[in-house]
Amino acid sequence: xxxxxxxxxxxxxxxxxxxxxxxxxxxxxxxxxxxxxxxxxxxxxxxxxxxxxxxxxxxxxxxxxxxxxxxxxxxxxxxxxxxxxxxxxxxxxxxxxxxxxxxxxxxxxxxxxxxxxxxxxxxxxxxxxxxxxxxxxxxxxxxxxxxxxxxxxxxxxxxxxxxxxxxxxxxxxxxxxxxxxxxxxxxxxxxxxxxxxxxxxxxxxxxxxxxxxxxxxxxxxxxxxxxxxxxxxxxxxxxxxxxxxxxxxxxxxxxxxxxxxxxxxxxxxxxxxxxxxxxxxxxxxxxxxxxxxxxxxxxxxxxxxxxxxxxxxxxxxxxxxxxxxxxxxxxxxxxxxxxxxxxxxxxxxxxxxxxxxxx
Numbered sequence: 320x321x322x323x324x325x326x327x328x329x330x331x332x333x334x335x336x337x338x339x340x341x342x343x344x345x346x347x348x349x350x351x352x353x354x355x356x357x358x359x360x361x362x363x364x365x366x367x368x369x370x371x372x373x374x375x376x377x378x379x380x381x382x383x384x385x386x387x388x389x390x391x392x393x394x395x396x397x398x399x400x401x402x403x404x405x406x407x408x409x410x411x412x413x414x415x416x417x418x419x420x421x422x423x424x425x426x427x428x429x430x431x432x433x434x435x436x437x438x439x440x441x442x443x444x445x446x447x448x449x450x451x452x453x454x455x456x457x458x459x460x461x462x463x464x465x466x467x468x469x470x471x472x473x474x475x476x477x478x479x480x481x482x483x484x485x486x487x488x489x490x491x492x493x494x495x496x497x498x499x500x501x502x503x504x505x506x507x508x509x510x511x512x513x514x515x516x517x518x519x520x521x522x523x524x525x526x527x528x529x530x531x532x533x534x535x536x537x538x539x540x541x542x543x544x545x546x547x548x549x550x551x552x553x554x555x556x557x558x559x560x561x562x563x564x565x566x567x568x569x570x571x572x573x574x575x576x577x578x579x580x581x582x583x584x585x586x587x588x589x590x591x592x593x594x595x596x597x598x599x600x601x602x603x604x605x606x607x608x609x610x611x612x613x614x615x616x617x618x619x620x621x622x623x624x625x626x627x628x629x630x631x632x633x634x635x636x637x638x639x640x641x642x643x644x645x646x647x648x649x650x651x652x653x654x655x656x657x658x659x660x661x662x663x664x665x666x667x668x669x670x671x672x673x674x675x676x677x678x
Contacts, residue, residue, distance in 0.1 A: 359444025361521035367414035
């Protein structure tokens, strides 16, 4: 079947505030959706279904079985497949008037400008704080609107950042709400989440995008909507635009926006739990924990929290093999990278998957 636009969008065009003119505005719009997980996958599908003309998807991750309870546009058959390309295929099957493209790579400081400049609006569907700030800062520097969404257990956060104002200035951005990246906030992989709040925040972000393009209603500008699903309560945190473009430029120049969850791990620097067990009796083995208070099935030589990790705290012996361990294998890989950068020939490895996958 080859539907017409009037057939496919009949119910939306029938809304008097939208009409054919509003629908045409959506058809001419282009949106960058960063993150194709719980938020991003729903955002992309709903935007395509609404008639957005161009959508570019960005995500480096693959579908995991633990994703499916909230990332409902993936199936069991999609496990192990790249999220961005898999989601693009789904959208193409149901949105014939949307041109959808994708990148199976993480957005980085080097690629962010090229991505956002090719689109009218950027939508943050990530669960990575460094990436959220990267998108925010880049959008401020290039004068692009950013529709922000975030989750923490039963709470959801939504805002439209850096919208042009009638006075020639721009509305508040993420740093006006939270000036610095808080590295202590865990993502949903650690604290968990219910699928209902994920869907609610995703559709709230879609609503912001539709308002921005059609001019209907009032976007969440200069305010952050905070919704609690347990109490069905919400409040709006008022924001003032205080972070200037010049100030953010200085931050952008110095900030790395590094996110270990997006970092490709060199297999040559990893050691499996089976391989480690075979080496535990080796006298030339030195195990270093880079997180305190780990429940370990073996003794370690040192505990150096990753925040304090440096080569100065280790007496390097080239005859030894060093194993870095942590909970998930992320911080230990970072420590391994630090040592490898200074001592390329040193036998140093990160425990793959961390202690939680040690068998």
